[in-house]
Amino acid sequence: MELANYRREYLQGGLRRDDLPTEPLALFEKWMQQAVTADLMDPTAMVVGTVDAQGQPYQRIVLLKHLDAHGFVFYTNMGSRKASQLANNPKVSLLFPWHVLERQVHVTGQVERLSNLEVVKYFSSRPKDSQIGAWVSHQSMPISARGVLEAKFLEMxxxxxxGEVPLPSFWGGFRVKFDSVEFWQGGANRLHDRFLYQRQATGWLIERLAP
Known part of the structure; x- marks a missing residue:
């Protein structure tokens, strides 16, 4: 397969300045609802980008679990590589790749740890097997074989x-307090539409970016 020859046109529709609300959350929620309605696989999946102490970027996919004016929320093992990197550098980026809709949304900001009350509330809402899974995995740590995980899961x-599964002391979550949100909509002839919202002291600055 010649990867350089693989291409397609983006023809589902454009995004115009007149379509934009004054703040980004309204448009994001609209696009998220459309992604859910379109029955996309994992519409809440987002790529989380962090940087380690040596400046090496890392990316992984996690699931968005809550969103409001205060930020984007996700949960993780607090001993994981992503959590360790965020403890040293709270700056983060998120990417929602809604390929089927020819859309993507890029978010930048800084994380803050969720309160224990918020974490307990979400953890208690998870299926029991998922709660047990949180106890089993020391995320990002080397293991000798999958069988080790499976045996530990059965043990737990x-x-x-x-009884109820208690919250592990090493499990928690982050809220991404967002400073910028960029909306990308595919366009014909590679003339894609990109609009960047940047937080200002008096509100949101909106700029169209060249594709």
Whole structure:
């Protein structure tokens, strides 16, 4: 397969300045709802980008679990590589790749840790097997084989068989307090539409960017 020859046109529609609300959350929520309505696989999946102490960027996909004017929320093992990197450098980027709709949204900002109350509330809403899974995995740490995870899962499932699963002390979440949100809509002849919202002291500055 010649990758250089693979291309397609983006023809689903454009994005115009007159279509934009004064703040980005309204448009994001509209696009998210359209992604859900379109029955996309994992519409809440987002790429989280962090940087380690040596300046090496890392990316991984996590699921958005809450959104409001205060920020984008996700949960993780607080001993994971992403959590360790965010502890040293709270700056983060998010990317929502809605390819089927020829859209993507890029968010930048800084994280803050969620309160224990917020974490407990979400953790208690998870399916029990997911709660047990949080206990099993020391995320990002080397393991010898998958069987180690499976055996530990069965052990913990038996341990918590007759009661509630408590919140692990090493499990928590982050809120991304966003400073910029860029909306990208594919366009014909590679003339894509890009609009960048940047937070200002008096509101949001909106600029059209060249594709």
């Amino acid at each position: 499932k038996q341990k918590f068989a007759k």
